[in-house]
Amino acid sequence: MQFQDSGQACELIDMLTVLLMSIFAGFLGALTGLGGGSIMIPVLVAFDVPVKYAIAASMVTIIATSSGSAASYVRERITNVKAAFYLEMFTIIGAIIGATITSFIRPRFLYFFFAAFLLTSFYGLSGRMREDFPKRLRQDRFSKWLELKGSYYDQAVRKTVRYKMTNAHLGGLGMMVAGLAAGMLGIGAGAFKVSIHELILKMPSKVSSTTSNFIIGITALAGASVYFASGLLFVGLAAPMAVGTTIGAVAGGRVLNRLPNRFVRYLFLVIVFVLIVQMLYKGIALP
Amino acid sequence: MKRIPGEEKLELAISYILIVGVLLSVAIEAVGIVAYYSSNRNLSIVFQPNLAMSGADFFGYTNSVIQGILLGTWTPMQILALGIILLMITPYLRVVASVIYFGFAKNTKYLFITLFVLVVLTASLLAH
Numbered sequence: 467m468q469f470q471d472s473g474q475a476c477e478l479i480d481m482l483t484v485l486l487m488s489i490f491a492g493f494l495g496a497l498t499g500l501g502g503g504s505i506m507i508p509v510l511v512a513f514d515v516p517v518k519y520a521i522a523a524s525m526v527t528i529i530a531t532s533s534g535s536a537a538s539y540v541r542e543r544i545t546n547v548k549a550a551f552y553l554e555m556f557t558i559i560g561a562i563i564g565a566t567i568t569s570f571i572r573p574r575f576l577y578f579f580f581a582a583f584l585l586t587s588f589y590g591l592s593g594r595m596r597e598d599f600p601k602r603l604r605q606d607r608f609s610k611w612l613e614l615k616g617s618y619y620d621q622a623v624r625k626t627v628r629y630k631m632t633n634a635h636l637g638g639l640g641m642m643v644a645g646l647a648a649g650m651l652g653i654g655a656g657a658f659k660v661s662i663h664e665l666i667l668k669m670p671s672k673v674s675s676t677t678s679n680f681i682i683g684i685t686a687l688a689g690a691s692v693y694f695a696s697g698l699l700f701v702g703l704a705a706p707m708a709v710g711t712t713i714g715a716v717a718g719g720r721v722l723n724r725l726p727n728r729f730v731r732y733l734f735l736v737i738v739f740v741l742i743v744q745m746l747y748k749g750i751a752l753p
Numbered sequence: 754m755k756r757i758p759g760e761e762k763l764e765l766a767i768s769y770i771l772i773v774g775v776l777l778s779v780a781i782e783a784v785g786i787v788a789y790y791s792s793n794r795n796l797s798i799v800f801q802p803n804l805a806m807s808g809a810d811f812f813g814y815t816n817s818v819i820q821g822i823l824l825g826t827w828t829p830m831q832i833l834a835l836g837i838i839l840l841m842i843t844p845y846l847r848v849v850a851s852v853i854y855f856g857f858a859k860n861t862k863y864l865f866i867t868l869f870v871l872v873v874l875t876a877s878l879l880a881h
Contacts, residue, residue: 480795
């Protein structure tokens, strides 16, 4: 492993710059369910922070982003905690494997993986912008055994939405892949998790993004534990990021339930598009 | 649609663990950043291998940071590290809370599910 900047002070940014940028990233990250990390990594590499350091710091930061807004979603009972407990078994295994891969892989690959990964989530959601709430469905036996159902009060449409989930076995496998990508790229992989929740498990949009948010904290801890052991974790970078993203994420969490599902989706699509372009550019421009 | 009434209590407990853990760690990190500035007169981010969080396993590292702070030999970097440690412990604690809850609720299914998560995380934090 080698880092072009190792042993030097980062010239382009300091803790204050990181703090301010993170507030904005945290706000957008919470609204879209992307998490502040996937927005901050492309920003940090644009300022010449070595990509592995950015990934490791982001991984820790995500714990704050996730937990800060998850706290209010869980209390408002939008999050389905049982689904989260079941699914995080898979994401933590994936995250540990993913973070281990990143500790050894060449940095250039990470830019392309980052872009490619975001691309998959972009396609997953853009195809079904109209369907807001899933219709009644029959649960398979395994999903029923796992008690995967729930209800929440949706402020945008002013009614209680009841729902059941299905395909728990496939959902688990999908979440393992999501965890792998999350651990590898230092992101929450919220985009991918939301796609799995909605397309495979058939969760309603808001349950899906808040449950994904909740799972991200544990997945990030699993990844962070590997980066900690690999010596890639720098507190000077992680601390201001964590402070900034948390402030932004709490603010974003307060706004989310008042927004229509469709607006949340469009915002998500626009941000994902910008991030893909930035990482592709960085990967190609790398000397 | 029925829900076990106690599940709301778990959700409330989780919610408190998350919010208290995050607020406390963010507060400590903010203090750490101020302490860093007052001792260095700048806020530059230095990437030096010996400044990375490492050494022993996570629990051993945590122990050394806490000892440094208790003995009064702390550095601003250790305050920042303490904030990050607290942040990492926060989701860990909510898993512990869930294991305890499902143990008391005699929900074997979810006891094993949450216990699995706890064991894997503990093992990963012990590695170095």
